[in-house]
Amino acid sequence: MTLSQIDEEVAKLLQLKAQLGGDEGKHVFVLKTAKGTRDYNPKQMAIREKVFNIIISCFKRHGAETIDTPVFELKETLTGKYGEDSKLIYDLKDQGGELLSLRYDLTVPFARYLAMNKITNIKRYHIAKVYRRDNPAMTRGRYREFYQCDFDIAGQYDAMIPDAECLKIVYEILNELDLGDFHIKVNDRRILDGMFAVCGVPDEKFRTICSTVDKLDKMAWEDVKKEMVNEKGLSEDVADRIGEYVSMQGGQDLAERLLQDPKLSQNKQACAGLTDMKLLFSYLELFQVTDKTSSEKVRTTETQVLVASAQKNLLEERLKLTSELWNAGVKAEVLYKKNPKLLSQLQHCEETGIPLVAILGEQELKDGVVKLRNVASREEVRLISDQNH
């Protein structure tokens, strides 16, 4: 840089500084997060950490590894993978380099990662945020930045064992999270397609009829049938035949029965799907689970003890003791006040859930002890100074 260039830069910077320093009126700071995004406050983070710990320890218990990928991908990596939803992808501005987009899910990055590293076998989990420019009119309340938590097993293996493990993992996680009763529905794309075929759905309508059937969890059968007939052009007969099948639920026994069904048993795809469904259920039987419950107060810190003083001029002693506790690995806090009132120190404990308070006082110091008080019960013990943990 030449001397004059430097002067120019310096002048510019000083001007900016003056603007920042002296002209606060003109700078209106918008105190908002971007639409569809939010901060997580400490309480939410404490809950989030608890949930992640349960989920991750389940993944680890099953021998999964984890990876991480960048928040944006080359635009071309994401192009053509999401069909109609592509318009919901966040693009980065063209600033003269590669064209980039924020990841829309974790599955396409996973596929890229496998291909890039020529990996044929992996059991991996990936917990990270993804980005979708949802239209607020359509999806009010949805976030545009949100967590996905994916678990995938990639590789050629003997049929249905990894599939069964995935279900076992979902079962374990939902149990441990203690969210109440739940059930897991299973089906098979091959059984669905076989079913459509034997009911008389034309091949080219398979996928669109599939998405109508999918609405059965939100709409009554009458409305779903109406859509199939009026909007998707099925005859009523065909719709009724579908109706008979889709009302069926069961376990391994249902798969057995359907394999005996005169029409379905003629369909190769359906047979393959049903045979695998039987196999899946046999493995699910071998994988049983037990319930667990837990309940905890939501704290945002994990501090075990506050080091407090009952009289003035004890800051040095408080700091010394706190340092000793930290060195011993104890989670401790001390108020940033030279002479805090005992009451405010106790209040801090109550507000933040710190269970114990170590109170230093002049008499105790002379006697070489520390008063350890249980904040909730107010029980106190006198501890010899070097036995604090």
Added chain:
Amino acid sequence: MTLSQIDEEVAKLLQLKAQLGGDEGKHVFVLKTAKGTRDYNPKQMAIREKVFNIIISCFKRHGAETIDTPVFELKETLTGKYGEDSKLIYDLKDQGGELLSLRYDLTVPFARYLAMNKITNIKRYHIAKVYRRDNPAMTRGRYREFYQCDFDIAGQYDAMIPDAECLKIVYEILNELDLGDFHIKVNDRRILDGMFAVCGVPDEKFRTICSTVDKLDKMAWEDVKKEMVNEKGLSEDVADRIGEYVSMQGGQDLAERLLQDPKLSQNKQACAGLTDMKLLFSYLELFQVTDKVVFDLSLARGLDYYTGVIYEAILSQTIPAPAEQNGADEAGVSVGSVAGGGRYDGLVGMFDPKGRKVPCVGVSIGIERIFSIMEQKAETSSEKVRTTETQVLVASAQKNLLEERLKLTSELWNAGVKAEVLYKKNPKLLSQLQHCEETGIPLVAILGEQELKDGVVKLRNVASREEVDVPRADLS
């Protein structure tokens, strides 16, 4: 939707399906990450998890909470905060909504969070990725997406206690990470400014001289002096006077001495800074960290928003590596630097509509640098880095024992044991043992027909090959 609209959509979808299904040649799957970004493979994630656990448990031990903020902010939130570096900000495309930019650091989002929630007191840590469009020619080897690990104490408190706790935390973290010897330099913006004043630096050159002094960790004094005289227009006398001060290092004693310095003691700012420096050292002694802390008058640090104490932690050993990314601030950080920070009392006030001040002090841990060092250590050490935590593989010695294997594995999972089983109906014992060796699983539970009859399981230590027969019921 009308019938014909639906038909249209379906036709489009089927066309897309045909393209995806039948025409793989045309779709070149680009197998690259974006420039300046990288995936973390399982080994790197295992190292990363270990480092985070050490750092986070230190933060928690000190009673810190954590928050998280979105990866992008409104463009206006970031505008005007980073000076010249603003050109390194990633903007999002204008797609008809708000103008957005990816966060450049965690400090500005923190200040926004405090102002938005009218928070006056908080002790928080935040570990997350930030984004900078570094010019590769200038900063080869740097990543554009990298982790920052920040710890900050916001609020009005009695002087220097929180500042001391920040230093204690850096000390604890660097010790526990076992990265070898390190030292922490401390200085104070007020002492620097006071020093420049008494040396005769014109006011308007303070910041630019500051950034030149900052280069002392990379350049020799002669070159730094040359830059001050030739490029920044200081007289040689003034430069020499600065030179005398910036060569000083010491502890509480240096602060004492400087308070006696005839020139410095006349400068109000310098006195305030030196008095607080003495106080800081007295607290650091109580926190037993003074063995690694040095009051160093040459420490300057790049960022403009520091108003009081500043510090930087430097590792003594330098492992040869490409220009490392550190999570600390960009300008003028030396090669061995792993953490940096200071007091910044004016930043949050910039965000508050009423200009309410929230004093802050904090530190940013150079976590990418630490990852790099740990990754190199792992490569050169004979110890294998495991990517899973599996404790036992459930194996079979003969055919047709899949049912038994699955049952036992499920029992182990239910008991909280970390277990795996191969997805093969009849795997060979050798391949099962190989899987253990490759992934570091220490134990294998071998089921065999005789053992099943006897109601036991053979538990083998994979490394030593020692075996014990364990009754089925006792296994978990």
